[in-house]
Amino acid sequence: MAGKKISPWVKGALDWGPLVIFFIAFNRLKDGHYEILGRDYSGFIVATALFVPLIAISTLILWRLTGKLSPMQIATLVLVLIFGGLSVWLNDxxxxxxxxxxxxxxxxxxxxxxxxxxxxxxxxxxxxxxxxxxxxxxxxxxxxxxxxxxxxxxxxxxxxxxxxxxxxxxxxxxxxxxxxxxxxxxxxxxxxxxxxxxxxxxxxxx
Structure with a gap:
């Protein structure tokens, strides 16, 4: 079943927005170390911790707007949650x-x-x-x-x-x-x- 059509600008923002925000966050935070809940994190990890929920939210919004997700979008989201989550959890x-x-x-x-x-x-x-x-x-x-x-x-x-x-x-x-x-x-x-x-x-x- 075909999904609903949305503006290419909206789709582009949902597809690329989380990555752009990760890039900006990393460049602003990369030289620092940040204590969160008693643990010391590098700017890379903090930017990753921001990216993971953002891509989950953007994918959910895309699904709600279009009514479908491609297998590649689903696989990408799952791997981001797994590997991004491991990096934040293990601070690596x-x-x-x-x-x-x-x-x-x-x-x-x-x-x-x-x-x-x-x-x-x-x-x-x-x-x-x-x-x-x-x-x-x-x-x-x-x-x-x-x-x-x-x-x-x-x-x-x-x-x-x-x-x-x-x-x-x-x-x-x-x-x-x-x-x-x-x-x-x-x-x-x-x-x-x-x-x-x-x-x-x-x-x-x-």
Missing amino acids: PVFFKMKPTIIYLLFAGILGAGLLRGKAWLQLVMEEALPMEHEGWMILTKRFVGLFVALAVANEIVWRSMSDSIWVDFKTFGLPIILIGFIMAQAKLFERYGIEKTSEDSAPPE
């Missing part, structure tokens, strides 16, 4: 830094499992916005599997070998830019396998 940022790696490997594994069965499960998420022939979806899904594996490896390299500030910049700006650039690079695939709306769909009502 490593768990939160590992979250993108786990998310990307999970997505790659799910899409890869579908490919082994001859199915392009990415189509279930994106078909409404991007109608394509089945062959096009199979090719795009294979490319996304490779992308997600590469992003998982890149995240591991960055958080393990670079500073918290560089990792936060990479997560906030680097990963989205790579994803957007990847999608734009598929223009020829979309052009070759795209399906135009039928005249019945586009014709005005009689």
Whole structure:
């Protein structure tokens, strides 16, 4: 069942708002240490503690407005709650830094499992916005599997070998830019396998 349509501005604010707030909070708090309920926390952990409930609230609002959530949105929320919660509870940022790696490997594994069965499960998420022939979806899904594996490896390299500030910049700006650039690079695939709306769909009502 199709969900309700909402303003792209509202959807963008709900999708990106928590990450932007995390970025701002981290940069304001990163040089300090904060005592909360008798425990000493770094600015990274405090920013994480702010991000986790914000993404839960934004996802809930998105669900209430649209009436649906994609499997990727649900998986992302669950992993944020688990790994973000572990970082705050154990006062260890490593768990939160590992979250993108786990998310990307999970997505790659799910899409890869579908490919082994001859199915392009990415189509279930994106078909409404991007109608394509089945062959096009199979090719795009294979490319996304490779992308997600590469992003998982890149995240591991960055958080393990670079500073918290560089990792936060990479997560906030680097990963989205790579994803957007990847999608734009598929223009020829979309052009070759795209399906135009039928005249019945586009014709005005009689």
